[in-house]
Amino acid sequence: MKISYNWLKNYVKTEHSPERLSEILTDTGLEVEGLEKVEIIKGGLEGVVIGQVTSCVPHEGADRLNVTSVNIGEDEEVQIVCGAPNVAAGQKVVVATVGTTLFPNPDEPFKIKKAKIRGVESFGMICAEDELGMGVSHDGILVLPEDAKIGQKAADYFNLADDYRIEIGLTPNRSDALGHLGVARDIVAYNKVHKVEKSSLLLPDISAYEVFESGEKVKIEVQSPDDCTRYMGCVISNLKVKPSPDWLKNYLLTIGLTPINNVVDVTNFVMHELGTPLHAFDLSKVGEKIVVKHAEEGEKFMTLDNVERTMSDQDLMITNGIKNLAIAGVFGGANSGVNNETSSIFLEAAYFNPISVRKTAKRHGMNTDASFRYERGVDICMIPFAMKRAATLIAKLAEGNISHEPIPFYPKRVEPNEVMFSYSRCNQLIGNDIDVEKVGEILNALDIQILQNNGDQVKLKIPTYRVDVTREADVIEEVLRIYGFNNIELPQKWNISLSDQNLRSEEMKLNTIADLLVSQGYFEMMNNSLTSSNLIDDHGGEAFSNDNSVKMLNPLSLDLDVMRQSLIFQGLSTVAHNKNRQNSDLGLFEFGKIYQKFNGEFHENKRLSIFLTGVKDPEQWNSNQEEVSFFTLKGIVTAILDRLGLDGMASMKGLKKSILEDGMQLYVQKDKIGEIGWTSTKMNKSLGLKQRVYIADLDWDMILSLGNRNKVLFKPLPKTFAMRRDFSLLLDKAVTFQEIEEVARKTDRKLLKEVNLFDVYEGDKLPEGKKSYAVSFYFQDEEKTLKDDQIDKVMENIRMQLEGQLKAELRS
Numbered sequence: 001m002k003i004s005y006n007w008l009k010n011y012v013k014t015e016h017s018p019e020r021l022s023e024i025l026t027d028t029g030l031e032v033e034g035l036e037k038v039e040i041i042k043g044g045l046e047g048v049v050i051g052q053v054t055s056c057v058p059h060e061g062a063d064r065l066n067v068t069s070v071n072i073g074e075d076e077e078v079q080i081v082c083g084a085p086n087v088a089a090g091q092k093v094v095v096a097t098v099g100t101t102l103f104p105n106p107d108e109p110f111k112i113k114k115a116k117i118r119g120v121e122s123f124g125m126i127c128a129e130d131e132l133g134m135g136v137s138h139d140g141i142l143v144l145p146e147d148a149k150i151g152q153k154a155a156d157y158f159n160l161a162d163d164y165r166i167e168i169g170l171t172p173n174r175s176d177a178l179g180h181l182g183v184a185r186d187i188v189a190y191n192k193v194h195k196v197e198k199s200s201l202l203l204p205d206i207s208a209y210e211v212f213e214s215g216e217k218v219k220i221e222v223q224s225p226d227d228c229t230r231y232m233g234c235v236i237s238n239l240k241v242k243p244s245p246d247w248l249k250n251y252l253l254t255i256g257l258t259p260i261n262n263v264v265d266v267t268n269f270v271m272h273e274l275g276t277p278l279h280a281f282d283l284s285k286v287g288e289k290i291v292v293k294h295a296e297e298g299e300k301f302m303t304l305d306n307v308e309r310t311m312s313d314q315d316l317m318i319t320n321g322i323k324n325l326a327i328a329g330v331f332g333g334a335n336s337g338v339n340n341e342t343s344s345i346f347l348e349a350a351y352f353n354p355i356s357v358r359k360t361a362k363r364h365g366m367n368t369d370a371s372f373r374y375e376r377g378v379d380i381c382m383i384p385f386a387m388k389r390a391a392t393l394i395a396k397l398a399e400g401n402i403s404h405e406p407i408p409f410y411p412k413r414v415e416p417n418e419v420m421f422s423y424s425r426c427n428q429l430i431g432n433d434i435d436v437e438k439v440g441e442i443l444n445a446l447d448i449q450i451l452q453n454n455g456d457q458v459k460l461k462i463p464t465y466r467v468d469v470t471r472e473a474d475v476i477e478e479v480l481r482i483y484g485f486n487n488i489e490l491p492q493k494w495n496i497s498l499s500d501q502n503l504r505s506e507e508m509k510l511n512t513i514a515d516l517l518v519s520q521g522y523f524e525m526m527n528n529s530l531t532s533s534n535l536i537d538d539h540g541g542e543a544f545s546n547d548n549s550v551k552m553l554n555p556l557s558l559d560l561d562v563m564r565q566s567l568i569f570q571g572l573s574t575v576a577h578n579k580n581r582q583n584s585d586l587g588l589f590e591f592g593k594i595y596q597k598f599n600g601e602f603h604e605n606k607r608l609s610i611f612l613t614g615v616k617d618p619e620q621w622n623s624n625q626e627e628v629s630f631f632t633l634k635g636i637v638t639a640i641l642d643r644l645g646l647d648g649m650a651s652m653k654g655l656k657k658s659i660l661e662d663g664m665q666l667y668v669q670k671d672k673i674g675e676i677g678w679t680s681t682k683m684n685k686s687l688g689l690k691q692r693v694y695i696a697d698l699d700w701d702m703i704l705s706l707g708n709r710n711k712v713l714f715k716p717l718p719k720t721f722a723m724r725r726d727f728s729l730l731l732d733k734a735v736t737f738q739e740i741e742e743v744a745r746k747t748d749r750k751l752l753k754e755v756n757l758f759d760v761y762e763g764d765k766l767p768e769g770k771k772s773y774a775v776s777f778y779f780q781d782e783e784k785t786l787k788d789d790q791i792d793k794v795m796e797n798i799r800m801q802l803e804g805q806l807k808a809e810l811r812s
Helices: 018-027 180-194 246-254 262-274 354-363 369-376 380-397 423-430 436-445 472-483 501-519 533-539 568-579 630-643 681-686 700-706 737-747 788-806
Strands: 002-004 032-038 048-058 066-071 077-082 092-096 101-105 108-111 115-117 120-122 163-168 219-222 228-237 278-282 289-294 300-302 308-310 316-319 324-327 345-352 407-409 418-422 449-454 457-461 586-598 601-613 650-654 662-668 671-678 694-699 723-732 752-761 770-779
Touching (some): 002 180, 002 246, 018 032, 018 163, 180 262, 180 472, 219 228, 219 407, 228 289, 228 380, 262 278, 262 369, 262 380, 278 324, 278 380, 289 345, 316 354, 345 354, 345 380, 354 369, 418 472, 423 436, 423 472, 436 449, 436 472, 501 700, 533 681, 568 586, 568 601, 601 630, 601 700, 630 662, 630 671, 630 694, 694 700, 737 788, 770 788
Antiparallel strands (some): 002 163, 048 066, 066 077, 101 108, 115 120, 228 345, 228 407, 278 345, 316 324, 418 457, 449 457, 601 694, 650 662, 662 671, 723 770
8 A cells, every 4th residue: 555645645644754644554553564765757857858840840751740949948949840640839838858858658768869860950849648658648749838938947837845655555354444544543643542643534625515416317326236236326527638737647656556637646646545436437328327236247358457357246336327438446437437538427436245246356367556556445335425525626626517416325324333442451461551541542543433431341332444453453453553562561470381302303304404404505495386377387297186185265366276285396496586596406394284185075285395406506616516416406305304313214115196307206115204315307398497406305204204213213323444345246127125125134234334326327238127236235243253264155145145145147
């Protein structure tokens, strides 16, 4: 929510600086996330002056261009080639001199240079409204009144005073602060309670509201009263659509809105002033009546952004009984809006059901200023005032007449909420003793009336603009935020409940592994649990199906329509994001949940994912740039299992139904704990990657459930030496080292301590389908020194078993 400091001071007279005002708003719960000094027009129109066209003749080399002489003050005349159709001698105009930088769009600066156009030199530019960043009109140059002073700076002429933009991080419950008046209420309440300065709320002036009966009336028919609780409209006739005055433009520009015309600008102004959305229809498109009803299923409707939308029968529409004019509370229609030819309008102010508006806005992927307010709940009692405020301003600025009193539809009056409130309960929840008188002062400052006073218990009447205050706890929160969170004293005694160590063991294990990974140069990442179902369709393969996806009933966007079934897709996207920013050597990890649905039941599973790509070590003069590999990743996974007491218990099997292209499944005994490997080149390219990424996808819940399978016991260091023997084996290519190790350990369980693969050879010197493994075996007896004949006997048994089970042959 963006607030203009200058605009805000129309409703509360304050001497607070913008910085101090930001502190007050933050203390009262309207957290200020940004304070920015703004130029009403970017660049401040530096180098732009008022000039007068002294001559204008057609360009000899171009039919649509004119060569003008323009007096820009101090007896200086410049020649400017101008293509505007309305340029003429004698006009007072706005001139951008050579060297000036204009911002037609805030992020697209345009510098004025000396130019030669079709052979004629041009020293500047006569500007249109949109070229100055003051509006959207490009029909011709901006022509000023006769009293404009030649040579005057344009910034002074247009009164471009500096302002401050206050950006508030508004929470969804504070719909009352969706207008400048609502923000001013909190400032007034704070000033009254803390007595920092005398102030009162200044309501906008509608004393000039006057009706000129003309007979032009529009009947109102509401066929869906549950979704349209209150509707009001009036006709303003004989008006002139034209640019808004500078004061109105400046306010809108400060909060980031582009002025359009005097009618539309007033509706936007009042919405940001009072928090009540309004809409103006061209009366010629409305006809004799307005009908509020639901759309027909599947019918088409063209909105203001020239997008044709397919409507649902759940969408509430504003119609003339035959044609749709607008999506109620969300967006206007392309064919019913106000334009330069409009001479009469129908002005609408209404209260639409927040749930209905939100569902419609999300269904069509729209988020407008109007829907943003309706979704959170506007003040139903402010509608008549907003109608009169807007009608008065439009009649004044567009020189029109209000043709009749607003026609209302309000069959069931909404009464203010009443809440029972206890002073003692208030102090109990706040944790501080606040005087009853002080609480009463705060309630009065917040326009909360005390209807009945029964000592500690009182009945309160809540103003209708506070739609979020419905319970005693809500009132206590209101008291606390005005009293001041910083004014609550810290207790001198703290009570802490000590929990059993085992209750925190899961968190401790997670932190232990996170610390391990970080110490090895890995960075933790956190991705959104929402993702796109298209990723499953494109890359899920046999591993994942959207039939098992947990779908969002009301997705924020098409890219966030399901809960994630895997951490891998978003992890790869994060790697690509870093890679595109020249960060190619990465070690990333994430602890996160995945969500799936099987047979109508929902399941959550916590996973640990690790991503590794690039080179092992930073570039140094004395080290080689060695690429990471599958074995690098295997090493860190082994270190994790070792740290968790599962060392020596993991085994590997081939992949089955995995989104990894190649790799291995990890098991601890009979329990699968995850997979390690890499994804396909095709998947990587689709996610923006050109290099291989090694991935570990571990089932963290399963790993935790296994616990410390290895019991760590003390034993003295062995007093004897270990002995090593090597075999050079000729094997079938299908034989794995794991199979060799298993055979060896089954052959001898007492003396064999370690089996290691230290060389692999595959080449044309070997028979087809064969490979050579060099394997070392370490033996040790902790009580006595081993003799050669003992080891020779064991090695011969191992050789025989390898030969019999794996068809291994010793190489000479």
